[in-house]
Amino acid sequence: GENVEQHPSTLSVQEGDSAVIKCTYSDSASNYFPWYKQELGKRPQLIIDIRSNVGEKKDQRIAVTLNKTAKHFSLHITETQPEDSAVYFCAARSNFGNEKLTFGTGTRLTIIP
Amino acid sequence: DTAVSQTPKYLVTQMGNDKSIKCEQNLGHDTMYWYKQDSKKFLKIMFSYNNKELIINETVPNRFSPKSPDKAHLNLHINSLELGDSAVYFCASSQIAGGLYKYFGPGTRLLVL
Numbered sequence: 594g595e596n597v598e599q600h601p602s603t604l605s606v607q608e609g610d611s612a613v614i615k616c617t618y619s620d621s622a623s624n625y626f627p628w629y630k631q632e633l634g635k636r637p638q639l640i641i642d643i644r645s646n647v648g649e650k651k652d653q654r655i656a657v658t659l660n661k662t663a664k665h666f667s668l669h670i671t672e673t674q675p676e677d678s679a680v681y682f683c684a685a686r687s688n689f690g691n692e693k694l695t696f697g698t699g700t701r702l703t704i705i706p
Numbered sequence: 707d708t709a710v711s712q713t714p715k716y717l718v719t720q721m722g723n724d725k726s727i728k729c730e731q732n733l734g735h736d737t738m739y740w741y742k743q744d745s746k747k748f749l750k751i752m753f754s755y756n757n758k759e760l761i762i763n764e765t766v767p768n769r770f771s772p773k774s775p776d777k778a779h780l781n782l783h784i785n786s787l788e789l790g791d792s793a794v795y796f797c798a799s800s801q802i803a804g805g806l807y808k809y810f811g812p813g814t815r816l817l818v819l
Contacts, residue, residue, distance in 0.1 A: 636810040696749040
């Protein structure tokens with residue numbers, strides 16, 4: 594089955610700086626890669642996603658890049674703000690079988706004012 | 707927002723008890739899921755139902771029994787609760803099986819004493 598690794602597990606950045614979170618996946622059949630943000634005590638919410646036929650996607654201050662050959666994808670947050678502090682999860686969905694979404698282990702991002 | 711709702715929000719109980727968590731979605735989605743998030747924030751799928759039929763059953767003890775009376779509801783019954791069952795349980799739904807966007811419920815925080 595799919596295995597998703599996520600790094601780093603914790604990340605602290607100064608407000609205004611950029612943050613990068615990286616994930617690798619094992620199943621070359623995976624074709625969809627969402628990122629979820631979970632604020633303290635809240636539910637995970639989708640913030641951006643990318644499909645395997647696209648190399649990069651951007652939405653305001655967040656962007657995701659995908660390298661299918663290397664089987665890794667990254668989340669980039671620019672001009673970070675205190676409200677970006679949260680746990681971020683990457684995930685990968687296989688195109689076969691039950692099309693299960695496998696989550697990474699999460700990155701706790703802290704923005705230092 | 708009440709797109710996906712869960713009850714109860716908090717559940718504190720003694721080891722050995724049996725408890726149920728209820729989930730309802732009013733999005734008209736066909737597929738519903740149960741995820742378990744442990745103390746390290748690791749988010750792992752437990753079950754998935756599509757139109758009341760079980761389609762994903764991860765390696766979960768058979769003390770956990772999901773029930774879907776209709777496609778808008780997916781309940782989770784847990785027998786003989788153990789300390790290791792303490793976690794946050796999230797219900798989620800998506801439009802179709804393997805659907806790209808998953809809406810998560812607010813979570814049920816279970817503490818087994």
